Amino acid sequence: GAVVSQHPSWVICKSGTSVKIECRSLDFQATTMFWYRQFPKQSLMLMATSNEGSKATYEQGVEKDKFLINHASLTLSTLTVTSAHPEDSSFYICSAWPTTSGISYEQYFGPGTRLTVT
Amino acid sequence: GDSVTQMEGPVTLSEEAFLTINCTYTATGYPSLFWYVQYPGEGLQLLLKATKADDKGSNKGFEATYRKETTSFHLEKGSVQVSDSAVYFCALDGSSNTGKLIFGQGTTLQVKP
Numbered sequence: 001g002a003v004v005s006q007h008p009s010w011v012i013c014k015s016g017t018s019v020k021i022e023c024r025s026l027d028f029q030a031t032t033m034f035w036y037r038q039f040p041k042q043s044l045m046l047m048a049t050s051n052e053g054s055k056a057t058y059e060q061g062v063e064k065d066k067f068l069i070n071h072a073s074l075t076l077s078t079l080t081v082t083s084a085h086p087e088d089s090s091f092y093i094c095s096a097w098p099t100t101s102g103i104s105y106e107q108y109f110g111p112g113t114r115l116t117v118t
Numbered sequence: 119g120d121s122v123t124q125m126e127g128p129v130t131l132s133e134e135a136f137l138t139i140n141c142t143y144t145a146t147g148y149p150s151l152f153w154y155v156q157y158p159g160e161g162l163q164l165l166l167k168a169t170k171a172d173d174k175g176s177n178k179g180f181e182a183t184y185r186k187e188t189t190s191f192h193l194e195k196g197s198v199q200v201s202d203s204a205v206y207f208c209a210l211d212g213s214s215n216t217g218k219l220i221f222g223q224g225t226t227l228q229v230k231p
Contacts (some may be wrong), residue, residue, distance in 0.1 A: 006160060032217060043122075043223040044162075044207070047215075093161070097217050107217060109154075109161035 002028050004096050007108035013084055013117055021079045021113045023094035029074035030096035034107065038091040051079040080114075084117040091115075120145040124222035126209050131198055131229050139193040139225045140204055141182075151175075151184050151191040152157030156209040156224075162207065167192075198229045 003026040013019045023033055028054040031052050036044040048058045048069050056069035066088075069114050077096075091114050093106040125140040143149065150169045154162040166175030168184035168191065175182050180195045190210060208222040 034217065034219070037220075041223075043221040044219075046218055046220070048220065095162075095219075106164050106167075107219070110162070111159065111161045 002026075002096075002098065002108040004094065004108045004110040004111050006092075006094060007100060008113060010114045011116070013115070015085055015117055016083055018080055018082045019084060019115060021081075021092055021115070023077045023079070023096065023110050025075045025096040025098075025108070028096070028098045028108075030077075030098055032097040032112050033071060033077040034079075034095045034097070035069060036093045036095070038112070040091075044093060047079075070090065075083065081115065084115070086117045089115055089117045114118075120149065120206050120210060120212050120220050122154075122210055122220055122222040124206075124225050128226040129225070130227055131227070133200055133229055133231050134197045135212070135229075137193070137195040137198045137202075137227065139227070141191045141193065141208035141210075141211050141222055143189050143191065145189075145210055145212060148184045148186075149210040149212050150189060150215060151182070152209045152211070152219070153180070153182055153191070153193050154221075156207065158204075165206070200229045200231055203227055203229045 007029040035047045038044045048056045050071040052071045058064045065110045070075045071077040093112040095109045148149045152167045153165040155165045167176040168175040171186035173184045205224045207224045209219045
């Protein structure tokens with residue numbers, strides 16, 4: 001089946017620094033990728049939609065200057081958390097929507113990245 | 119706005135027991151509905167889906183029927199196995215089918231031998 005990877009799987013950074021998270025579709029192309037955030041014992045919350053070759057669209061309440069998204073190729077999207085603070089500590093999950101999915105509606109999810117800001 | 123509500127977990131069952139995980143939704147229009155499963159250390163995987171009222175999604179012995187009159191999409195399995203232990207998420211994609219999923223809070227299922 002289709003595989004989506006995320007790197008790193010776990011990262012610890014100091015407050016005020018930036019950290020980049022990669023999301024890769026390994027065996028398919030994805031024009032669209034999504035970034036979600038999950039707090040402990042809570043649901044996934046959509047942060048933004050990443051479209052290859054264009055600017056990301058952010059959900060209401062998500063700071064676009066803090067969470068920079070770049071979708072530079074059909075297999076890679078990156079999320080950069082800038083000037084991270086402890087409240088940004090969370091589990092970040094991406095999903096990739098295959099370009100050829102048509103009406104299949106199936107997205108493929110990465111395993112997630114746990115970010116801890118100290 | 120659109121939302122999904124799942125029954126609280128964790129749910130603990132013995133092997134071969136019947137499983138029901140309740141899911142109700144609020145949405146304008148006609149959303150598509152999904153169940154995703156997350157095994158430890160892995161990404162969410164699509165378990166089943168239904169795109170219109172009265173559709174029944176099924177996979178690996180799991181079933182769910184899109185009930186518009188009760189705005190529900192309950193997940194059922196007649197006989198669970200230890201390998202079904204995982205976190206289950208109900209989700210919807212609004213009527214414009216953008217791929218933007220709204221998730222329920224997830225239900226942890228533990229099946230004991």
